Amino acid sequence: MPEEAFTNKPIVWSIAGSDSGGGAGIQADLLTFADLGCHGCTAITANTAQNTCAVDSINAVSIDVLQAQLQALQTDLFPAAIKVGLLANARQVLAVAEFLRALRQVKPVPVIYDPVAVASSGAGLTEEGIAAPVLEQLLPLCDLVTPNRYELEWLSQTAPAGAAALIGAARQLQSRGCGAVLVTGGHTQLRPGEIADLLWDGDKADWLIGRAVPGNNTHGTGCTLSSAIAACRALGYPLRDACVLGKAYVQRGLRLANSDRIGAGAGPVGHCGWPLELRDFPEVLLPGEDRSAAYGLVGDVSTQTFVQGFAMPDSTELGLYPVVDSVDWLQRLAEQGVRTLQLRIKHPGGDLRAQVARAVDIGKRHQLRLFINDYWQLAIECGAYGVHLGQGDLKTADLAAIQAAGLRLGISTHGFYELLLAYRYRPSYLALGAVYATGTKDMSGQLQGPQKLARMVALLPDYPLVAIGGINLQRVAEVAASGVGSIAVVSAITGAEDYVQAVADLRTALEGAVPAASATGLPC
Numbered sequence: 001m002p003e004e005a006f007t008n009k010p011i012v013w014s015i016a017g018s019d020s021g022g023g024a025g026i027q028a029d030l031l032t033f034a035d036l037g038c039h040g041c042t043a044i045t046a047n048t049a050q051n052t053c054a055v056d057s058i059n060a061v062s063i064d065v066l067q068a069q070l071q072a073l074q075t076d077l078f079p080a081a082i083k084v085g086l087l088a089n090a091r092q093v094l095a096v097a098e099f100l101r102a103l104r105q106v107k108p109v110p111v112i113y114d115p116v117a118v119a120s121s122g123a124g125l126t127e128e129g130i131a132a133p134v135l136e137q138l139l140p141l142c143d144l145v146t147p148n149r150y151e152l153e154w155l156s157q158t159a160p161a162g163a164a165a166l167i168g169a170a171r172q173l174q175s176r177g178c179g180a181v182l183v184t185g186g187h188t189q190l191r192p193g194e195i196a197d198l199l200w201d202g203d204k205a206d207w208l209i210g211r212a213v214p215g216n217n218t219h220g221t222g223c224t225l226s227s228a229i230a231a232c233r234a235l236g237y238p239l240r241d242a243c244v245l246g247k248a249y250v251q252r253g254l255r256l257a258n259s260d261r262i263g264a265g266a267g268p269v270g271h272c273g274w275p276l277e278l279r280d281f282p283e284v285l286l287p288g289e290d291r292s293a294a295y296g297l298v299g300d301v302s303t304q305t306f307v308q309g310f311a312m313p314d315s316t317e318l319g320l321y322p323v324v325d326s327v328d329w330l331q332r333l334a335e336q337g338v339r340t341l342q343l344r345i346k347h348p349g350g351d352l353r354a355q356v357a358r359a360v361d362i363g364k365r366h367q368l369r370l371f372i373n374d375y376w377q378l379a380i381e382c383g384a385y386g387v388h389l390g391q392g393d394l395k396t397a398d399l400a401a402i403q404a405a406g407l408r409l410g411i412s413t414h415g416f417y418e419l420l421l422a423y424r425y426r427p428s429y430l431a432l433g434a435v436y437a438t439g440t441k442d443m444s445g446q447l448q449g450p451q452k453l454a455r456m457v458a459l460l461p462d463y464p465l466v467a468i469g470g471i472n473l474q475r476v477a478e479v480a481a482s483g484v485g486s487i488a489v490v491s492a493i494t495g496a497e498d499y500v501q502a503v504a505d506l507r508t509a510l511e512g513a514v515p516a517a518s519a520t521g522l523p524c
């Protein structure tokens with residue numbers, strides 16, 4: 001392996017207990033960090049004696065020993081994210097909170113807290129009386145808290161029955177000062193066969209619905225989930241993407257470890273590498289779905305009818321896809337033989353309807369796959385080939401009308417969560433971006449880079465996918481290595497000195513490019 005493979009790994013800490021059985025606690029955390037490409041460090045809070053059947057003893061370390069570990073790490077191995085797990089007593093909670101508060105002054109770091117209080121075997125893992133210091137001192141320092149149903153009851157002091165009550169309890173817990181709450185669904189099936197995690201970020205409730213995996217190898221799922229989320233935050237994934245990836249990682253571990261026989265009790269969940277298969281990823285529950293009621297979303301703000309399945313393009317490979325702001329540009333590029341095009345008018349002047357009608361006419365004459373950005377009503381009225389919508393538009397556009405009119409639908413996505421959300425509609429294509437920074441549109445906070453792009457493309461290898469954002473001739477090969485079937489460009493064509501040459505060069509580069517398994521940045 002080349003030397004660079006060992007450098008630049010983000011450092012993630014686990015402040016948690018040791019599981020002598022090797023299935024949970026820091027043992028699971030370290031396996032997870034390594035699996036996801038991070039370097040794990042530990043500050044051990046307790047040296048538990050346990051196996052797959054029972055927890056025999058907890059054995060908390062002293063505050064001095066805990067602080068010594070944290071100090072040693074801080075001076076040399078500053079973290080990119082921290083996972084906090086088992087804290088054995090109130091003194092440890094206070095010591096960790098004090099340390100995290102001071103660390104925050106040096107540099108803010110994402111903190112993911114898995115409030116381990118009860119093992120899956122039912123054994124209590126902490127002393128009584130830690131809820132108050134957790135709520136008052138620790139919670140406000142956490143970006144995400146990941147309770148299971150029992151831990152949610154413990155911390156919210158409620159016994160939520162049903163989905164709506166779970167949302168209420170999650171909201172209440174988040175209001176104590178943490179950034180977000182992810183309630184894991186392993187102990188409650190709101191619908192048969194579905195294991196749904198609830199993410200409340202202070203703004204919005206999201207249900208991430210996974211399929212139940214039969215089997216007994218569930219030990220360490222909570223630890224693994226929270227450490228996978230911490231690893232993904234350290235790798236630069238935003239919170240929602242990190243939650244989706246963490247859940248997929250656990251799902252993969254449950255699926256692949258299913259046949260393992262380790263110990264006589266609940267065996268350890270597997271640690272089986274980066275999730276690259278769609279079947280391990282959760283579905284994002286969408287407004288208007290039939291099953292919304294089971295997830296407590298009855299009476300929600302949405303008045304949308306949920307529809308799935310839009311007319312598909314004639315090919316999954318849409319090729320070079322220029323996005324232009326005028327009918328004249330459409331005409332010029334159609335004459336160059338470009339087949340996929342988008343009219344994206346951001347500063348309308350003159351008669352918009354007439355422009356869309358002219359564009360549709362050019363599209364028909366040249367047999368274009370012509371998508372109209374934003375103006376979906378005009379696109380329907382003028383009989384366009386398709387429309388392109390952003391994530392925000394999904395809340396307001398009449399998707400049922402677009403589907404009924406037979407128009408194709410392309411949807412913008414920025415990361416794993418939005419990709420999974422948009423895929424639920426089964427649109428005609430999914431756009432992934434912004435791959436690189438671009439002067440055309442402010443995409444700060446939404447940049448993916450070629451490696452994340454490749455990891456997303458891997459989920460949908462046979463679906464029409466479009467990469468967009470900062471793509472130019474020099475970058476085509478790197479983008480195409482992801483396996484994406486189309487690249488959308490604005491300035492690489494409309495800002496070129498010679499657009500005819502630019503079109504020819506981009507097409508040649510795209511046609512000559514080859515998908516590469518190494519584009520995911522993972523061992524092949």
Ligand SMILES: Cc1ncc(COP(=O)(O)OP(=O)(O)O)c(N)n1
Pocket residue numbers: 321323342344373374388389390391410411412431432433441466468488
């Ligand atoms: C192919 C393609 N992908 C993404 C976009 C961006 O669309 P949207 O999110 O609607 O943002 P605006 O283009 O409206 O600024 C796109 N236009 N085309």
Ligand SMILES: Cc1ncsc1CCOP(=O)(O)O
Pocket residue numbers: 433434437438439440441443468469470471488489490491492
């Ligand atoms: C519209 C849009 N959506 C995401 S990035 C982008 C702009 C792409 O423009 P360019 O190809 O010039 O970077």
Ligand SMILES: [Mg+2]
Pocket residue numbers: 373374388389390
């Ligand atoms: Mg738009």
